[in-house]
Amino acid sequence: MTYTIDETDGVLVFTLNRPExxxxxxxxxxxxxxxxxxxxxxxxxxxxxVITGAGEKAFCSGGDLAEFHSLKTEQQAFGMLSKMAEILYEWATLPVPTIALINGAAVGGGCEIATACDFRVVAREAKCGFIQGTLAITSGWGGATYLFExxxxxxxxxKMLIDAQVYDSGQLEEVGWATKVYDGDREVALAQFIEYMRTINPGVHKAYKEIEIRKWAEKDLKKRVMEEVSQCSKLWELEAHHEAVNRFLKK
Structure with missing residues (x-):
């Protein structure tokens, strides 16, 4: 199974399970x-x-290039990118607090997923970044739009977007992307992070989430996300992207 879903005491953990x-x-x-x-x-x-990744090395490395590299045209790319962008929008506008428990590298689309969450709890040794630029494309699932929000x-x-580099946990904390940096066991870190939130009536959480969701609706967030998808799709079709992916896959 490529993922697991487990609920314990009101905490639903979605684990991406493709460590290989x-x-x-x-x-x-x-x-x-x-x-x-x-x-x-x-x-x-x-x-x-909560979303996290299986193993200790990676939270999520983004889209599987081995599978998606077969997409060549703008139209083909838009089909895949818009599908995941729609999913992430639904995720970002859920009525409960969402937490990216970042156990390892979160790069490319993995960084977009984490940015779409309300909170990012990052392992000390983790490195994260919007590295899409190294593949001659922009973020394509709405990540840049969420980052600016x-x-x-x-x-x-x-700069985080344009650099297209990975940042270490100290840098992520300094720029304000990491909500908290943790050492040691991720489950302990998660328990500590939500300790006080647990004492508050969940109706309060949902009310605050609704305030943010209303703001996003008024600011046409979904429309802006889909415009980001369109921009990425146009770049995806160009030879510069396909050449960059070929170089990456040959490493």
Missing amino acids: RRNAINTELMEGFKEVIEYVHNSNSVRFL RGLRHDRAL
């Missing part, structure tokens, strides 16, 4: 995201939604 592929997103994992989103909407018990100083957010 650095938990890269494929079509099956996209369906896993849909399953989790539906689970949350149909449950009265879920108070927190997360309250980072504009110049820091833009």
Whole structure:
């Protein structure tokens, strides 16, 4: 199974389970995201939604290039990118707090997924970054749009995107992307992070989430996400991208 879903005491944990592929997103994992989103909407018990990666090396390395490199045209790319962007929008607008428990590298689309979460709890040794530029494309699942919504100083957010480099946990904390950096066991870190939140009535959490969701609706967030997808799709079709991916796959 490429993912697991486990609920304990109101904490729903969605684990990407492709450690041999650095938990890269494929079509099956996209369906896993849909399953989790539906689970949350149909449950009265879920108070927190957590996403993490199996193993210790990677949270998520983004889209599985071995699978998606077969997409060549703008139209083909838009089909895949828009599908995941729709999923991430549904994830970002869930009525419960969402937490990216980042156990290892979160790069490319993995960084986009984490940015779409309300909180990012990052392992000390983890490195994260919007490295899409090294493949001659932009973020394509809405990650840049969410990054500019997360309250980072504009110049820091833009530099994070344009640099296309990985940042260590200290840098991620400094720029304001990491909510908390932890040492040791991830489950202990998660328990400590939500310790005080647990004492608050979940109706309060949902009310605050609704305030943010209303703001995003008024600011046409989904429309802006889909425009980001369109930009990435145009770049995806160009030879510069295909050449960059070929070089990456030959490493």
